[in-house]
Amino acid sequence: MDTKSDNQKLNELNNTCSQKNRLDILREEIDKIDKELLPLFLKRMDLCSSVADYKRSVGKPVLDSEREKQVLKSKMDLLTDKSRENEVYEFFTAIMSISRDRQTRELSRDKGRKRIEDMLNPKPHIQNPRIVFYGVKGSYSEEAAIKYFGAESNRTNADSFEAAFLSLKNNKSDYAVLPIENSNTGTIVDVMDLLEKYGYFIIGEVDIPIRHCLMGVKGSKVSDIKYIYSHEQGIMQSSGFLKTLGNDIICREYYSTAKSAEKVANDNNPVQAAIAGKQNAEIYGLDILAEDINNSDKNTTRFIVVSVNSEIDVMCNKISAAFTLPHESGELHRVLACFAHGDLNLLKLESRPLDNKNFEYMFFVDYTGNLLDEKVRQITNNVIEGTGEFKLLGNYKIKE
Numbered sequence: 001m002d003t004k005s006d007n008q009k010l011n012e013l014n015n016t017c018s019q020k021n022r023l024d025i026l027r028e029e030i031d032k033i034d035k036e037l038l039p040l041f042l043k044r045m046d047l048c049s050s051v052a053d054y055k056r057s058v059g060k061p062v063l064d065s066e067r068e069k070q071v072l073k074s075k076m077d078l079l080t081d082k083s084r085e086n087e088v089y090e091f092f093t094a095i096m097s098i099s100r101d102r103q104t105r106e107l108s109r110d111k112g113r114k115r116i117e118d119m120l121n122p123k124p125h126i127q128n129p130r131i132v133f134y135g136v137k138g139s140y141s142e143e144a145a146i147k148y149f150g151a152e153s154n155r156t157n158a159d160s161f162e163a164a165f166l167s168l169k170n171n172k173s174d175y176a177v178l179p180i181e182n183s184n185t186g187t188i189v190d191v192m193d194l195l196e197k198y199g200y201f202i203i204g205e206v207d208i209p210i211r212h213c214l215m216g217v218k219g220s221k222v223s224d225i226k227y228i229y230s231h232e233q234g235i236m237q238s239s240g241f242l243k244t245l246g247n248d249i250i251c252r253e254y255y256s257t258a259k260s261a262e263k264v265a266n267d268n269n270p271v272q273a274a275i276a277g278k279q280n281a282e283i284y285g286l287d288i289l290a291e292d293i294n295n296s297d298k299n300t301t302r303f304i305v306v307s308v309n310s311e312i313d314v315m316c317n318k319i320s321a322a323f324t325l326p327h328e329s330g331e332l333h334r335v336l337a338c339f340a341h342g343d344l345n346l347l348k349l350e351s352r353p354l355d356n357k358n359f360e361y362m363f364f365v366d367y368t369g370n371l372l373d374e375k376v377r378q379i380t381n382n383v384i385e386g387t388g389e390f391k392l393l394g395n396y397k398i399k400e
């Protein structure tokens with residue numbers, strides 16, 4: 001057996017000891033430098049926080065690429081040893097990224113608080129309002145508009161979600177009715193994004209049961225159909241039925257369910273059909289080829305009523321918001337604890353991937369409460385403190 005001599009063992013021990021001492025000495029040096037760096041780093045961050053205040057007051061964005069280039073170049077110019085350029089570049093790039101994150105967080109908290117103030121500045125509900133709904137005549141949004149405002153209401157349609165927002169912006173309409181969530185397929189994020197972009201408010205909601213039908217031109221039969229048009233949600237929500245038609249059918253995503261019915265009627269071709277709500281068959285003169293084809297008979301879409309102004313009053317009992325979180329463990333738990341400790345019931349929590357950050361999410365919440373109530377405002381402010389970006393979307397009355 002190959003055993004080590006005592007000398008060998010002693011040498012190894014000495015080596016380890018001296019190596020360990022050496023490491024300790026080096027680490028002590030690092031600690032000393034870090035001690036000097038720390039207050040400087042904090043001071044720099046505080047200055048960046050003041051820069052954020054300035055940027056908010058003049059409406060400048062956080063990122064200033066030109067300034068960042070300048071900062072990096074000035075550090076490169078200071079270097080005599082050019083072989084160190086990369087590490088210095090990375091060091092200052094990281095510092096500026098941290099300061100940008102802090103500025104963004106601060107500005108977004110201010111925005112969140114400002115949004116609460118805006119919400120507390122309500123306007124009275126408009127009598128005989130002009131309504132804009134999404135899609136063409138016969139769309140589920142029109143059905144929702146009728147349910148909320150009545151069959152006699154003054155309605156016009158918008159070809160896209162954004163067109164509906166523009167109609168509000170240009171004072172062509174008083175309220176917009178738009179889909180926000182489907183019980184099968186979840187939140188309609190584009191509408192959420194537009195609410196944020198325009199800074200408008202949800203002032204009400206209405207649920208519409210979705211009962212898709214397959215419809216074609218007069219006299220057509222299911223066996224004739226080769227092309228089926230519908231909104232992507234209509235196709236997704238009827239996937240079970242579509243499978244029974246076999247593989248030869250081609251599904252084509254179209255602007256909306258009602259617009260698909262209109263297209264089939266206009267093309268007047270017996271090989272085409274549309275998936276849309278029953279009322280469209282009558283409106284566009286089509287035959288219903290199959291009824292109630294959606295996967296779930298509980299399929300419901302929630303629509304929101306949007307206004308430029310908040311209409312908060314004492315009857316409002318539901319708050320909708322969206323937020324991001326720092327990507328660290330326990331962050332969501334901390335935010336949810338704010339709702340639990342404040343005794344506010346969380347009605348919905350849904351997460352959606354963020355476009356620009358892989359595997360980071362935007363959380364959508366609905367919770368009970370009225371922001372006229374000081375306690376609810378306090379809890380909402382606590383939530384804002386714990387989140388990255390916070391978007392308050394509305395405070396309104398839960399549908400009857």
Ligand SMILES: O=C(O)C(=O)C[C@]1(C(=O)O)C=C[C@@H](O)C=C1
Pocket residue numbers: 048051052062063064065067068071095096097099100103
């Ligand atoms: O000078 C600014 O505008 C800052 O906000 C500071 C700073 C930095 O950390 O140096 C941060 C973000 C900007 O993109 C540029 C520079």
